[in-house]
Amino acid sequence: MKVIGVVGLPASGKGEFAKIAGEQGVPVVVMGDLIRAAVNDAGMPPTDLNMGAMANKLRDKKGMDAIAQLCIPAIERQSAPIVLVDGIRGDAEIRLFKKYFPDFVLIAIESSFTTRLSRLSSRGRSDDITTEASLRARDERELGWGLGAALSQADYRIPNDGDLAVFTSQVKSMLRELRNCP
Numbered sequence: 522m523k524v525i526g527v528v529g530l531p532a533s534g535k536g537e538f539a540k541i542a543g544e545q546g547v548p549v550v551v552m553g554d555l556i557r558a559a560v561n562d563a564g565m566p567p568t569d570l571n572m573g574a575m576a577n578k579l580r581d582k583k584g585m586d587a588i589a590q591l592c593i594p595a596i597e598r599q600s601a602p603i604v605l606v607d608g609i610r611g612d613a614e615i616r617l618f619k620k621y622f623p624d625f626v627l628i629a630i631e632s633s634f635t636t637r638l639s640r641l642s643s644r645g646r647s648d649d650i651t652t653e654a655s656l657r658a659r660d661e662r663e664l665g666w667g668l669g670a671a672l673s674q675a676d677y678r679i680p681n682d683g684d685l686a687v688f689t690s691q692v693k694s695m696l697r698e699l700r701n702c703p
Contacts, residue, residue, distance in 0.1 A: 532644070536551075536607060538679070549604075553572070559575050610667070611671050615671055
């Protein structure tokens with residue numbers, strides 16, 4: 522099984538990539554869903570602050586690859602030849618995925634701060650933030666988890682500051698390419 526990981530700063534387009542992949546028949550495991558479930562199980566509202574605190578708590582308890590550890594069983598349950606993991610946040614997660622899945626491929630989605638802030642302001646999720654200071658703080662928190670190191674290890678990069686149709690076309694093309702690679 523080939524596992525494709527998607528990495529990027531908040532609101533860069535990881536979720537959109539995953540949505541397109543899902544529409545193409547690729548099973549998707551969303552790392553953030555595991556954190557949202559833990560927040561819900563703890564009886565906390567799914568705010569950015571609570572999501573970040575839970576992610577930190579899990580990492581403090583089980584290591585920097587804690588969220589990836591939670592994903593492995595969900596990935597292994599898939600019977601498809603390709604599975605997408607949405608929301609990688611650190612290099613420790615990449616090391617774990619490569620250990621379990623030798624054909625692991627990492628794709629970075631790149632988007633400007635201004636574009637990402639605009640997306641967050643209009644997206645409507647309970648954990649979204651809408652100020653420059655909040656986004657800078659979230660970027661800093663996620664970079665502290667090893668996101669910068671993860672971004673630097675990407676096998677492929679897709680820019681996502683423009684038209685959604687162009688991004689969609691690039692994602693579909695990349696998925697076709699990855700399906701045809703051994």
